[in-house]
Amino acid sequence: MSYLNALAQEIxxxxxxxxxxxxxxxxxxxxxxxxxxxxHYVDPRLQAAPEGLAExxxxxxxxxxxxxxxxxxxxxxxxxSVRVYVExxxxxxxxxxxxxxxxxxxxxxxxxxAGFQVWVVDDRxxxxxxxxxxxxxxxxxxxxxxxxxALAPGERxxxxxxxxxxxxxxxxxxxxxxxPVPYVGMIGSRKRVGAVFDALRxxxxxxxxxxxxxxxxxxxxxxxxxxxxxxxxxAEVIATRRGGTGKPLSALDRPLIHLSRR
Numbered sequence: 269m270s271y272l273n274a275l276a277q278e279i280x281x282x283x284x285x286x287x288x289x290x291x292x293x294x295x296x297x298x299x300x301x302x303x304x305x306x307x308h309y310v311d312p313r314l315q316a317a318p319e320g321l322a323e324x325x326x327x328x329x330x331x332x333x334x335x336x337x338x339x340x341x342x343x344x345x346x347x348x349s350v351r352v353y354v355e356x357x358x359x360x361x362x363x364x365x366x367x368x369x370x371x372x373x374x375x376x377x378x379x380x381x382a383g384f385q386v387w388v389v390d391d392r393x394x395x396x397x398x399x400x401x402x403x404x405x406x407x408x409x410x411x412x413x414x415x416x417x418a419l420a421p422g423e424r425x426x427x428x429x430x431x432x433x434x435x436x437x438x439x440x441x442x443x444x445x446x447x448p449v450p451y452v453g454m455i456g457s458r459k460r461v462g463a464v465f466d467a468l469r470x471x472x473x474x475x476x477x478x479x480x481x482x483x484x485x486x487x488x489x490x491x492x493x494x495x496x497x498x499x500x501x502x503a504e505v506i507a508t509r510r511g512g513t514g515k516p517l518s519a520l521d522r523p524l525i526h527l528s529r530r
Contacts, residue, residue, distance in 0.1 A: 269460045271299035274309035275357070291340065291353045295321065300500040302326040303333065309443035318347035329354050360385040361509065363502075364422045366416065366440050367431035368395035368407075370452035371455065375428055376401050381504050384426070389416065392432075412436060413443035426451040428485065438464040441481065445473040451487035451508045454502065487514050 271287060277300050278285035285303040290296050297318050301309035303358045307326045314322045324343050332338065338355045344491070350451065363379035368390035370524035379386045380403035388408040390396035408419070421427055427449050437454050441464065444452060454461065461483040468478060486500035487507070507514050 269299050269312065271309050274301040274331075278303060278308060279357050279359075284333055284358050285336075285352055286356045288325040288329040288331040288352050288354045290325070290350050290495055295350060300325040300329060302329040304330065308407055310528070316512045319346050321350070325352055328352060329356075332356055333358070349376055359424060361426060362387055362405075362421075364389065364411065364419070364421055364427045366390075366423045366427065366429045367399075367437075368392065368400065369430065370494045371430045371497055373400060374427075374494045375430060375501055376404050376417045377506075378495075378502040382506060384505075387419075387425075389419070390431070413440040414421065416440055417447070421447050422451050423448055423450060425449045426500055426509065427453070428505070429454040430485075430501075434460050434464075436437040438467070442468055442473070443472065451482065451505050452480070453482035453504065455485050455497075456483060458484060482508075 275285060275287050276322040283303060285301060285308065287301050294521060295314065298311040298313050299316070300307060300311065300314070300322055306468050310322045312427060317338065326342055326344060332354045333356045336356055336358050340351055340353045342440060343350050343352045354521040361384050362382035363386045365379065365386060365388045365429050368388050372388060376386045376388050386404040387408065388396060388404050390406045390413065391410060391412045397496065398404070398407045401407050413436070425486055427444060429440050429452070431437050431440060434456055439457060441454050443498050445468065477494050482504060485504065486497060487497065487504045489500050491497045504514070506512065513520070
């Protein structure tokens with residue numbers, strides 16, 4: 269098996285993985301594939317390389333993978349040093365849209381445009397239909413909230429609760445309580461959100477986890493229509509993921525990343 273085969277297998281399984289390849293010197297072209305679970309592949313030619321080279325390449329790859337970084341680095345060994353290029357491959361972030369109604373459809377569209385792998389969940393088969401969500405990766409019809417936790421939302425998942433009713437949103441939030449997701453937001457007015465939070469506290473939901481729930485959901489852009497609401501919601505998800513402030517760029521005193529207008 270080549271390193272490309274090993275890399276392809278891990279990427280297809282949506283597991284984080286990195287490949288480290290020697291880019292100059294006698295071992296140029298030799299590669300190691302590694303991830304959080306350890307080493308997946310070592311080039312056979314590295315068996316004759318200086319001791320510690322393969323292990324050092326794997327350690328470098330795993331270290332950069334944690335930060336999602338790629339680039340060329342100098343790896344120093346007792347017998348000398350080599351230049352190693354590391355390419356990190358992280359599975360795409362997931363936008364888990366709970367609710368396939370008119371707002372959910374627009375959130376799914378906006379999420380796909382922003383580069384998320386979109387999952388849509390609803391308990392109504394006529395709504396949770398792939399034809400309604402051409403940009404979604406998965407469209408799932410399961411009972412809510414009973415089966416929501418079975419999807420095992422974790423560190424990749426950004427959860428948006430926009431079901432057909434306030435009570436169901438609240439029940440889904442309760443089902444997700446404690447999940448290690450980086451973002452969870454629930455639609456609703458402040459009054460209704462406050463009542464839901466009080467009920468969850470009374471039910472023993474962890475206060476720290478509850479404090480991370482974004483509700484009412486979205487950034488304040490004056491949104492009114494489903495499309496505008498979707499943009500406000502996805503913008504908040506992006507800000508949470510990237511560490512943005514949500515402030516106008518014109519009000520910030522820091523360098524900006526400019527993309528080509530072409």
